[in-house]
Amino acid sequence: xxxxxxxxxxxxxxxxxxxxxxxxxxxxxxxxxxxxxxxxxxxxxxxxxxxxxxxxxxxxxxxxxxxxxxxxxxxxxxxxxxxxxxxxxxxxxxxxxxxxx
Amino acid sequence: xxxxxxxxxxxxxxxxxxxxxxxxxxxxxxxxxxxxxxxxxxxxxxxxxxxxxxxxxxxxxxxxxxxxxxxxxxxxxxxxxxxxxxxxxxxxxxxxxxxxxxxxxxxxxxxxxxxxxxxxxxxxxxxxxxxxxxxxxxxxxxxxxxxxxxxxxxxxxxxxxxxxxxxxxxxxxxxxxxxxxxxxxxxxxxxxxxxxxxxxxxxxxxxxxxxxxxxxxxxxxxxxxxxxxxxxxxxxxxxxxxxxxxxxxxxxxxxxxxxxxxxxxxxxxxxxxxxxxxxxxxxxxxxxxxxxxxxxxxxxxxxxxxxxxxxxxxxxxxxxxxxxxxxxxxxxxxxxxxxxxxxxxxxxxxxxxxxxxxxxxxxxxxxxxxxxxxxxxxxxxxxxxxxxxxxxxxxxxxxxxxxxxxxxxxxxxxxxxxxxxxxxxxxxxxxxxxxxxxxxxxxxxxxxxxxxxxxxxxxxxxxxxxxxxxxxxxxxxxxxxxxxxxxxxxxxxxxxxxxxxxxxxxxxxxxxxxxxxxxxxxxxxxxxxxxxxxxxxxxxxxxxxxxxxxxxxxxxxxxx
Numbered sequence: 001x002x003x004x005x006x007x008x009x010x011x012x013x014x015x016x017x018x019x020x021x022x023x024x025x026x027x028x029x030x031x032x033x034x035x036x037x038x039x040x041x042x043x044x045x046x047x048x049x050x051x052x053x054x055x056x057x058x059x060x061x062x063x064x065x066x067x068x069x070x071x072x073x074x075x076x077x078x079x080x081x082x083x084x085x086x087x088x089x090x091x092x093x094x095x096x097x098x099x100x101x
Numbered sequence: 102x103x104x105x106x107x108x109x110x111x112x113x114x115x116x117x118x119x120x121x122x123x124x125x126x127x128x129x130x131x132x133x134x135x136x137x138x139x140x141x142x143x144x145x146x147x148x149x150x151x152x153x154x155x156x157x158x159x160x161x162x163x164x165x166x167x168x169x170x171x172x173x174x175x176x177x178x179x180x181x182x183x184x185x186x187x188x189x190x191x192x193x194x195x196x197x198x199x200x201x202x203x204x205x206x207x208x209x210x211x212x213x214x215x216x217x218x219x220x221x222x223x224x225x226x227x228x229x230x231x232x233x234x235x236x237x238x239x240x241x242x243x244x245x246x247x248x249x250x251x252x253x254x255x256x257x258x259x260x261x262x263x264x265x266x267x268x269x270x271x272x273x274x275x276x277x278x279x280x281x282x283x284x285x286x287x288x289x290x291x292x293x294x295x296x297x298x299x300x301x302x303x304x305x306x307x308x309x310x311x312x313x314x315x316x317x318x319x320x321x322x323x324x325x326x327x328x329x330x331x332x333x334x335x336x337x338x339x340x341x342x343x344x345x346x347x348x349x350x351x352x353x354x355x356x357x358x359x360x361x362x363x364x365x366x367x368x369x370x371x372x373x374x375x376x377x378x379x380x381x382x383x384x385x386x387x388x389x390x391x392x393x394x395x396x397x398x399x400x401x402x403x404x405x406x407x408x409x410x411x412x413x414x415x416x417x418x419x420x421x422x423x424x425x426x427x428x429x430x431x432x433x434x435x436x437x438x439x440x441x442x443x444x445x446x447x448x449x450x451x452x453x454x455x456x457x458x459x460x461x462x463x464x465x466x467x468x469x470x471x472x473x474x475x476x477x478x479x480x481x482x483x484x485x486x487x488x489x490x491x492x493x494x495x496x497x498x499x500x501x502x503x504x505x506x507x508x509x510x511x512x513x514x515x516x517x518x519x520x521x522x523x524x525x526x527x528x529x530x531x532x533x534x535x536x537x538x539x540x541x542x543x544x545x546x547x548x549x550x551x552x553x554x555x556x557x558x559x560x561x562x563x564x565x566x567x568x569x570x571x572x573x574x575x576x577x578x579x580x581x582x583x584x585x586x587x588x589x590x591x592x593x594x595x596x597x598x599x600x601x602x603x604x605x606x607x608x609x610x611x612x613x614x615x616x617x618x619x620x621x622x623x624x625x626x627x628x629x630x631x632x633x634x635x636x637x638x639x640x641x642x643x644x645x646x647x648x649x650x651x652x653x654x655x656x657x658x659x660x661x
Contacts, residue, residue, distance in 0.1 A: 005656050012655070016190055023186050027179055027358070032351045035172070035343070045312040045323030050341040053175035054167075054399040055308060058182050058392050065189045065385040072194075072381060081657045082378070095140065 008079045015071050019064050026052070026060045108247050108479040115483045116262060118281050119490070123266030123274045131519050134271030134526055135202040135502050141276055141373040147386020149279035150370045152286065152491035154181075154391055156232070157239025159398075160286060160488035165460030168402035171332075171340040175399075176350055176619075180357025182388060182395050187362040187564075189384035193371040195571045197380035198654040202372060203499075204365040204563065205507040211570040212578040213647055215512060220585050222507045224562050225365040229496040229503075230536070231555040232366075236493035237541025240486060246431060246465065247482035256541040259490060264534045267494050267501075268527050272373060275494045282487035287393060289484025292477055293468045294397050297404050300471055311400035319411075328403055331410045336449035340406065346609070352620030359626050360556030363563035366495045369502075377657035405463045408470055413445045413456060421445075424469035433459035433466075497537065501529040554596050557618075561588030561625030569633055571655070574648045576633065579640035584633030592625030 030038060031053040038049035046055075076082040102110075128134040141149070159181070167174030199207055204225060209218030237256050244255025266274045291307075298310035301319055315324055329339045338344050361367065370387075371380045412422070418436060428434045435457045436445060447456040465485075468477045505526035510517060517525070562585045569576045569584075599607040599618045609615055616624060642648075 005652065009655050019186075019190060023183070027183050027354065028351055031175060031179060032347055032354065035347075039341070043312070045314065045325050047325075047341055050172055050325075051312065053172055054178055055311070055396050057175075057179050058396050061182055061186050062385070062389050062392050064186050065381075065388055068190055069378075069381050069385055073378070076378070076657065 004079060008075065008081070011075055012072070015068065015075070019068055019071075022060070023064055026057050031057045102475075104475045104478060105249070107475050108482050111476070111479040111483045112248065112486060115281075115285050115487065119262060119266060119278045122277045122281060123270045126270045126273045126277050128269070128271035128273045128523075131202075131506070131522050131526070133273045134523055135498075135506065136369070136372040137271075137273040137276050139200075139373060139375055141375075141383075143374055143379040143383035144386055145276065145280050146370060146374050146379070146383035147390055148283045149276045149373075150367065150383065150387035151390035152279035152283035152487070153370060153495040154367060154387070154492070155286065155394060155488055156492035157236055157243075157485065157489035159394065160290065160485050161239060161243075161461050161464050163395075164398040164401040164405065165463035167399050168406045168463050169460055171338065172343045173345045173350060174402065176353045176357065178395055178399060180354045181361060182391060183354070183358040184361025185384055185388040185391070187358065188367065188371070189381055189388075191568055191571070192362060192368060193380045193384050194377045194657065195654045196368060196567070197371050197374065198377050198657055199650075200372075202369075202506055203502050204368050204567075205503060206511070207570065208563075208566055208581075209507070209511065211647065211650070212566075212581045213644065214578040214582065217566075217578055217582050217585070218507060218512065220582065220589075221563070221566075222503050224558055224589070225503045225507075226500055228364065228555045228559055229366060229499045230540075233493050233496040233500075233533075233537040234540035234544060236489045236496070237537050238544050239489035240493070241541055242461075243482055243485040243489065247479075253542045256538055259486070259493070259541070260534050260538040263490055263494050263497065264531065267497055267530050267534070271526065272369075272498055275498055276373060278494065279491045282491040283390060285487040286484040286491075287390070289480040289487070290394055290464075291397065292480060293471065293473055294401050294404075296473050296477070297408075297467065297471045298400065301404055301407070307397050307400035307404075311403055315407075319407075324403060324407060328407050328410075331407065331414075335410070335414065335447065338449075340403070346615055348615055349609070349612075349617050349620055352616045352623045354620075356560050356620050356622035356626075357556050359560035359564045360622055361559075363559035363567065364555075365503075365559075365563070366499045368563075368567075369499060370495070401467065402463065405467055405470070409458065409463075410447065412470070414447050415444050418443055418445055422470075424466055427469070428462055428466055433462050493537065497530055497533045500533040501526050504529040554593070554600075557592045557596055557622030557625060558589060560622035561592040561629055565626055565629040565633060569630070571651065573637075574651045575642060576637055577640055577643045580633040580635075580637030583636040584629040584631075587632040588625040588629030591628050592622050595621045595625075 035049035035053055038052060039047035041048040043051065073082065132138050163177060166177060196207055201207065205218050205221035208221040209215065237259060240259030241252040241256040244250045244258065245252040266278050294307040295305050298307040299305050301315055302310035302313040302324060303316050304310035304313045311324065313324060315321055315327060320327070325341055329341055332338065332340050343350065371383065374380050374383050418438065425434060437455050439455050445456050446453055448454050465481065468481055505522055509525055510522050565588065566581050566585050569581065596618045607618065
């Protein structure tokens with residue numbers, strides 16, 4: 001592995017650590033372990049802990065994946081891993097939609 | 102138009118669409134048959150993955166399960182969505198860059214071992230058959246309840262449809278059919294949910310109505326407060342509080358999450374997109390489309406639970422609305438007047454309780470309970486079929502590729518031509534459909550129990566092997582194989598003991614560390630990781646070319 005690839009990989013790992021920590025806190029701490037403590041807070045008809053366990057956690061999951069997509073796009077651009085992938089994808093979606101370029 | 106005719110019409114139209122798509126998207130090469138030629142745009146793959154993932158159980162049973170479990174039902178809501186974060190961040194992009202056809206392909210190549218490949222093939226086939234039997238049963242059940250066809254006839258019709266588009270189109274046909282099936286199933290799920298939310302809370306968004314106030318006709322006040330109050334009156338635990346121990350909830354959720362991230366029919370969907378970036382993106386789309394149903398389900402659960410208690414509790418049996426009788430005929434509702442007062446006592450105490458309600462009713466009878474028009478009821482039938490057929494097709498493809506590609510081409514008969522391999526794939530799918538149909542007609546009594554098995558097995562075998570294969574260059578075949586075998590054996594023994602050998606002991610007093618068989622996959626997974634890492638320390642490093650391959654898949658877009 002050359003040096004650039006090594007740096008790319010380390011930054012990738014850093015992104016994963018941040019996002020997976022949030023994922024862990026939301027899934028297991030807020031929605032399971034401390035759910036009763038959070039239930040003290042109320043938002044409209046919801047107890048907050050209950051809402052996290054049945055609604056909020058799922059919203060956070062969706063947001064996390066799209067943040068990851070964005071962060072990896074930036075990383076790929078920084079290390080020039082983007083063009084080939086993006087061009088191939090555009091070509092495929094053009095083919096699928098039957099559009100001309 | 103009568104409900105019967107309308108249902109035939111709507112179901113018939115959806116079937117014609119599926120067959121039309123199959124004819125349009127025939128597969129002509131193994132690449133098209135296995136991974137749709139890797140030409141699927143991320144949006145289409147997201148839709149297809151969502152349909153693939155959401156089975157008859159998600160569509161028909163989940164809201165009902167949550168409705169009976171209250172807050173504890175979150176194990177399924179989080180367990181069957183949280184895994185997509187792991188898929189997107191830890192698995193999908195790298196396996197896409199690896200760029201072969203199947204999960205056993207990756208395990209076999211990464212661990213340079215036919216034994217590892219075979220362990221993966223056996224797990225993939227076992228997990229997929231477990232699942233597919235339930236789907237075929239779901240098809241039969243929907244047919245018999247809505248179209249008044251014999252259950253077995255329903256299974257046969259379902260087999261015919263799946264067989265037609267899976268054999269003809271392979272992954273390509275399945276993918277584009279699944280796109281259509283997602284649209285049908287989500288529309289069918291949301292329409293009654295929106296109607297009921299409007300009716301009960303005046304809010305058209307079920308996710309908001311869930312936390313909203315009831316309309317005056319329903320007595321006002323917050324829905325969830327009312328539900329907690331009703332539960333308390335009848336002796337049930339409060340709806341918004343849990344009964345299971347936190348530790349067990351945590352382990353079950355984790356096992357379902359890691360299991361999701363290790364299920365071959367889900368992972369394989371990310372091989373069908375053109376690039377690494379498309380794999381990440383389609384994971385995001387997939388979860389977004391899944392989340393629409395998964396955040397609506399708990400709302401439906403609360404609406405239906407309140408509605409049900411309001412309608413039946415202490416009401417006269419003779420004055421029950423017509424849907425009550427309809428579902429009584431199908432034996433999904435049963436009433437036994439124990440104290441002979443003609444009123445329905447629906448309470449927590451089993452000695453006094455007089456009403457038994459099957460959880461599937463919550464979704465299937467919802468439109469009738471809320472007195473929605475007939476076309477909505479017909480739509481629910483088409484939605485249930487779409488959910489069951491789309492999942493069945495994805496699973497059947499995994500079974501067929503495991504046999505024609507992993508077992509024959511990569512192991513027993515490496516010299517066969519691509520054309521022969523394609524023929525074997527089609528023959529394999531034919532037999533897989535027949536076996537699945539057999540299980541649909543003669544369901545083994547333990548289908549519900551083996552679901553825990555499927556997830557436990559995927560969590561304790563595939564998930565660690567794949568993650569270690571990507572994130573550790575040092576991991577070798579000895580470590581991976583020992584880890585997978587330790588994880589599977591431990592998980593299997595625990596589940597088999599409590600579910601089959603000694604079911605009487607299956608309660609919190611006898612569980613090891615208080616972990617139920619549903620959650621044991623989490624411990625199996627940890628065991629797999631530990632054994633793999635320890636064994637790896639004492640055995641030789643993997644060959645240089647394998648290390649190079651790992652480094653290569655970590656960086657997108659480099660030549661193989």
